[in-house]
Amino acid sequence: MSRAERHRLSSLHDVELATLAAAGDRQAFGELVRRHGSAVRGLLRRMGASASEADDLAQDAFISAFESISEFRGEGAFAAWVKKIAARACMRRMQRAKRLRDLTAAGADDPAPVAHPDPGGRMDLDEALKALTDGERLCVSLCYGAGLSHGEAAEALNLPLGTVKSHVKRGLDKLRARLAPEDQSVEGRRDNG
Amino acid sequence: MAEVEFERALERMFARTPDISDAASFADRVQRRLDRGWAARRLLIGSAGVIGGVIGASQLIMSNLFSRAEAASSESARVLTSSVRQIAPQADWLFSRPAGVETVWVAAGLALLALGFVLTRIIEEI
Structure with missing residues (x-):
């Protein structure tokens, strides 16, 4: 991607980038990942995922977000939308690993x-x-x-x-x-x- | 601090983006995965379309469907319904050929698959 193109994308609002991404512009979606990647990874870490787990889950969440970007209507913040996708993916992974029951059990270890x-x-x-x-x-x-x-x-x-x-x-x-x-x-x- | 105020403050704290050192390389990794996925999808659509098209076209040519349909339609050009009656047996004849039926179905399936991908993409574009 050229410097001018990157500059152009960086000046666009999230909703504009999401619209471009919905039309298949992967570079525009990449700009969204650059903007919000750390926020999503940070949330996953705060939920209890390890750094590498958070990294994998965040990647999956962004790919999933790209696949369903047409569902993002711009009514809320893009970051909040992806965070929900990531949080649910994290829950599913924990359920598969049967960690969730232990984690959320009443009276779990202090x-x-x-x-x-x-x-x-x-x-x-x-x-x-x-x-x-x-x-x-x-x-x-x-x-x-x-x-x-x-x-x-x-x-x-x-x-x-x-x-x-x-x-x-x-x-x-x-x-x-x-x-x-x-x-x-x-x-x-x-x-x- | 009131409950609601504290909850809002907490939301703001959660919303602060943490400083993660490899943020740029993370974005690059996601971008590469997107590009790979797109390339694979294009390859799949193209392959399915080409295979389906080639098989379908070869079947049509080998079965002389065009000439038979043309003959049937020229013979019954006056009345549309009679044309349909003429063409229908030709289609039955095509599908009743024991060696070609499976191939035609495979071709049709692949063509449908390709069409599905194309339609999905068009809907996304719209």
Whole structure:
């Protein structure tokens, strides 16, 4: 691809690129992959996939997205659409590997202790997620990272809705406790600013 | 922090793109897979079309269908229905040939497969 062509594609909006991709323009789709590849891989890692698993799943998700790009109407963000595809693919792979039942079982092993941040210190999301059990992390990532509703997450995980809600609730409580110092400092800076 | 505010903040945190070092090479790998898939599809469509076309054409030529259909239609040009009646036995004759039936079906199947791919592509283009 020429430099001018790459420049032209990089100046286009996601929806325009998706329209070109729907017409068979693979270079346009490549630009979408360049823009959102890391976000999708990051989500899969947060869901508990290893780096190489996340890489494979993200590749499959993008290929699948290209195959069904005509279904993307531009009503939501392209990244959110691909993330849902990737999250569901991740669930399917985990179900095949029979890991899902272990991960989401109630009373699953508590996670390794995570050092609490210094007072007023910042803890990033990835660190905070380590404080969650696998099931909690999975449910929170699906609902807040992939944008699935509780019902959709329950369906993807093949779990009762109540179980998903419980995982999300407990996960949120833990995250709030971990991330609150950062949020408060952000709020404080806003007030001072 | 209110529940809803925290949930929105969490969504924003999830939406932040993590810095992954091999982002460019990942995009290249996906691009290569797309290109490979497209090349394979084109090869399949082309092969199926060519094979189906060659077999179908050879069968038509060998069965003298054109000359028989022409003769039938010239004989019964006045009335369309009688032409159909004339051509129908020719088609039956073609399919009743024991050596050619399987070949015609294979050709028809391949041609249909190619047509399906082409139609899918056209719909996608539209």
